[in-house]
Amino acid sequence: MKTTPEHDQKIAKMTFASVYPHYIAxxxxxxxxxxxxxxxxxxxxxxxxKEKQALIEKKATFEVFFERAQLNPNAHLIKGVICGYRVEELETPLTQKVRYLDMLVDELAKGKKMEKILREE
Known part of the structure; x- marks a missing residue:
């Protein structure tokens, strides 16, 4: 699934620190x-x-955030539609990783069991 270069750039430049409070809420x-x-x-x-807090304090962009991340090998099991995009079909790797995170936050908020969210079943 294609996203526009402008969309991908906007996501890359967003800071994790600006989004994290919204996830918590x-x-x-x-x-x-x-x-x-x-x-x-x-x-x-x-x-x-400690690492998460350091990235928040440095106001790391999602680009930096995911460059430093060790993506879980089971992340590819995250499937579904978030913000109008099917995450498993996104072609831009960074956008896909951000949407993986959005999808997990959504699943948590919707009351899914932690084992399912963490793809342990």
């Missing part, structure tokens, strides 16, 4: 915790609390 509004959100982020990226 979204999952907490649905009765999930920040700790669960952080677990999901760590599963996808390999970032523990």
């Amino acid at each position: 979204k999952v907490e509004r649905k009765g999930r915790s920040q700790a669960e959100l952080d677990q999901v982020i760590e599963w996808l990226t390999g970032f523990g609390e």
